[in-house]
Amino acid sequence: xxxxxxxxxxxxxxxxxxxxxxxxxxxxxxxxxxxxxxxxxxxxxxxxxxxxxxxxxxxxxxxxxxxxxxxxxxxxxxxxxxxxxxxxxxxxxxxxxxxxxxxxxxxxxxxxxxxxxxxxxxxxxxxxxxxxxxxxxxxxxxxxxxxxxxxxxxxxxxxxxxxxxxxxxxxxxxxxxxxxxxxxxxxxxxxxxxxxxxxxxxxxxxxxxxxxxxxxxxxxxxxxxxxxxxxxxx
Numbered sequence: 509x510x511x512x513x514x515x516x517x518x519x520x521x522x523x524x525x526x527x528x529x530x531x532x533x534x535x536x537x538x539x540x541x542x543x544x545x546x547x548x549x550x551x552x553x554x555x556x557x558x559x560x561x562x563x564x565x566x567x568x569x570x571x572x573x574x575x576x577x578x579x580x581x582x583x584x585x586x587x588x589x590x591x592x593x594x595x596x597x598x599x600x601x602x603x604x605x606x607x608x609x610x611x612x613x614x615x616x617x618x619x620x621x622x623x624x625x626x627x628x629x630x631x632x633x634x635x636x637x638x639x640x641x642x643x644x645x646x647x648x649x650x651x652x653x654x655x656x657x658x659x660x661x662x663x664x665x666x667x668x669x670x671x672x673x674x675x676x677x678x679x680x681x682x683x684x685x686x687x688x689x690x691x692x693x694x695x696x697x698x699x700x701x702x703x704x705x706x707x708x709x710x711x712x713x714x715x716x717x718x719x720x721x722x723x724x725x726x727x728x729x730x731x732x733x734x735x736x737x738x739x740x741x742x
Contacts, residue, residue: 557739558612560604563597564741569615571629571734578708578726579654581630581735586649590737592632594645595681595709595720597738599674619711620698620718628712628733633680635662635722637705643680662703672700672720682722 557566573584585591593601605616619627634644634656644656665682666672672683674697687697703709703722710721710733 557737558601558604558608558615559741560597560601562600562604565597566739566741567593567597567601568737571736574731574734575729576735577729578630578710578724580729582632582647582654583649585735585737588737590739592630592647592735593738594632596677596679598631598711598736599677599681620713622713622715622718624715626712626714626732628710628730630733630735631709631711633709633722634726635703635705635707635709641703641705643703645680665702666700667702669701670699671697673697683720 554566556570557568559566573581576584582592602616602619605612605619608616619629632645632647634647636642636644641662642659643662644659646657647654648657649655660680663678663680663682663684665678665680665684666686668686671687671689673685673687674683676683676685678684682703683700689697699717699719701719701721701723706726707723708726710724712719712721712733
C-alpha cells in the first residue's frame with residue numbers, strides 16, 4: 509500500500525510551510541534597547557571625554573574648576589552630576605592614554621612631562637591617622653556634607669619620599685616599592701609623597717619632578733590646579 513501524498517485534498521508539506529510562516533509572522537519584533545547615556549553639562553559633548561572600559565567611566569580630556577581647593581572641587585563636580593577620580597582610576601587612565609592614539613598620547617604628555625608650567629589635579633583620597641593610617645575615597649555630597657563611601661586601613665605601601673615603582677601598586681593605587689632607578693623616567697616611576705594625617709591626594713608635574721602626592725593640604729588651591737570630571741556610563 510502506497511503512502512497518500514495528500515490528506516483531505518491538502519499537501520502536508522505545503523500545509524506545514526503555511527503553519528511555520530504563520531508562526532514567524534506572529535513573532536514580536538524585539539524593542540530596541542536604550543543606549544547607555546551619560547549626563548553631559550551644558551557646553552560640553554561626548555567628544556570631550558575618553559571612555560575607560562575597565563572602570564566603566566567617561567573621563568574628561570581637560571581639567572576644569574581651577575583655583576578651587578579639594579572640598580570646593582567635590583562640591584562643583586557634585587552639582588554637575590560628576591565626581592573626582594580615585595587614585596587607581598587615575599592611574600588606569602594614564603595607562604590607557606600612554607597606550608592610545610596620538611590624541612591620547614598628547615594628553616598623557618600634558619599630564620606627565622617634566623617641564624614648565626606646573627600642572628596639577630586633585631584626586632579622590634583623604635588620609636587620616638586614627639589607630640593607624642586610613643584612606644577614604646569615593647566621596648559624595650550627602651545632605652550637604654562630603655561623605656566617603658569607602659574607608660579602610662592603608663595597605664602596605666612606601667612610607668618615605670622617593671621615586672616609586674608604578675608597577676608595584678597596591679589595590680588602593682599606592683606604590684609598594686621604591687624605584688631602583690631613583691630618577692624620573694616617564695611612565696615608569698614618579699616621585700612619591702607618602703600619605704600623612706589629614707591630607708589628600710593629587711598628581712602634579714613641573715620642571716623639577718613628576719609626582720603622586722598623598723600629603724596635600726585639602727584647602728590648598730592654585731591657578732594650575734584643577735580637577736578632571738568622571739562620569740559613570742549608565
